[in-house]
Amino acid sequence: MVKELRVGAASAQQLRTFSYPSGRALRVAVSGGIGAGKSTVTRVLRERGALIADADALAREVTAPGSSVLAQLATDFGSGILNDDGALNRAALAAHIFSNPAARHRLEVLTHPAIIARAREILASAHPGQLAVYDVPLLVETRGDREVDCVMIVSAPEEKRLEHLRGRGMSEADARARMHTQADDEARRALAHIWIHNAGTREDLEKLVAECADRWLVAPQAPASS
Numbered sequence: 001m002v003k004e005l006r007v008g009a010a011s012a013q014q015l016r017t018f019s020y021p022s023g024r025a026l027r028v029a030v031s032g033g034i035g036a037g038k039s040t041v042t043r044v045l046r047e048r049g050a051l052i053a054d055a056d057a058l059a060r061e062v063t064a065p066g067s068s069v070l071a072q073l074a075t076d077f078g079s080g081i082l083n084d085d086g087a088l089n090r091a092a093l094a095a096h097i098f099s100n101p102a103a104r105h106r107l108e109v110l111t112h113p114a115i116i117a118r119a120r121e122i123l124a125s126a127h128p129g130q131l132a133v134y135d136v137p138l139l140v141e142t143r144g145d146r147e148v149d150c151v152m153i154v155s156a157p158e159e160k161r162l163e164h165l166r167g168r169g170m171s172e173a174d175a176r177a178r179m180h181t182q183a184d185d186e187a188r189r190a191l192a193h194i195w196i197h198n199a200g201t202r203e204d205l206e207k208l209v210a211e212c213a214d215r216w217l218v219a220p221q222a223p224a225s226s
């Protein structure tokens with residue numbers, strides 16, 4: 001039976017059951033297409049005490065100045081992807097890789113193993129009873145579902161996603177270029193335990209996620225002994 005929660009126009013469905021592990025933190029992946037609301041969901045869980053492994057932040061960490069990954073990127077793509085101070089020029093690299101699949105593949109081969117290794121370390125450091133959240137945009141592509149007990153996907157209508165990204169200063173062309181390289185919601189649904197439809201206000205989403213966490217992401221009570 002599918003369980004469902006609603007707040008305003010936002011809804012959550014539990015599509016599959018998952019087991020709560022004993023002796024360690026529950027690991028939950030939060031994913032979704034760019035602009036769907038994944039970071040908002042993660043923020044609500046962080047405010048409630050969850051430990052977060054944020055793949056976008058880890059991508060920045062593993063390409064920091066002085067890293068071997070950044071040195072290799074400069075060798076492969078040329079010094080045009082560096083700023084004058086030697087740091088990664090993110091806009092230049094994004095323009096290159098989101099219009100060039102071979103370059104994007106090379107970037108992913110260089111960065112993903114390091115991102116996944118750091119995410120594992122962080123998730124393993126959560127204490128039992130805490131939520132350990134893996135905020136990972138490319139869940140399908142990197143098989144992030146294998147790192148966790150429960151997969152939560154955030155979806156939103158394409159027009160709303162573009163509106164969210166416009167609000168964050170991203171051009172429609174950049175947003176669409178990134179969307180086209182990512183897995184679609186059908187592929188995400190095949191791996192989802194919890195499906196969040198972010199079709200209402202930001203406040204609807206925030207309340208819905210809090211309710212979801214209270215009802216679905218808590219350890220089952222041990223039966224009372226008589």
Ligand SMILES: CC(C)(COP(=O)(O)OP(=O)(O)OC[C@H]1O[C@@H](n2cnc3c(N)ncnc32)[C@H](O)[C@@H]1O)[C@@H](O)C(=O)NCCC(=O)NCCS
Binds near residue numbers: 034
């Ligand atoms: C290309 C880079 C430099 C662009 O940086 P920028 O600051 O503009 O974007 P940021 O890193 O904040 O990512 C924003 C969003 O773009 C999308 N995105 C990022 N990388 C990819 C990718 N390889 N494929 C598809 N979408 C991507 C995701 O939805 C992500 O949430 C950066 O995204 C990067 O280093 N990407 C490679 C590492 C990666 O795959 N990260 C995704 C997490 S596993």
Ligand SMILES: Nc1ncnc2c1ncn2[C@@H]1O[C@H](COP(=O)(O)OP(=O)(O)OP(=O)(O)O)[C@@H](O)[C@H]1O
Binds near residue numbers: 040165167205
């Ligand atoms: N239901 C909503 N109504 C209005 N604004 C929203 C809603 N959901 C999210 N937003 C806003 O849209 C923007 C994008 O949302 P968010 O950062 O959570 O998306 P994301 O899926 O994490 O994107 P990315 O993949 O780029 O990290 C944020 O500024 C967020 O506050």
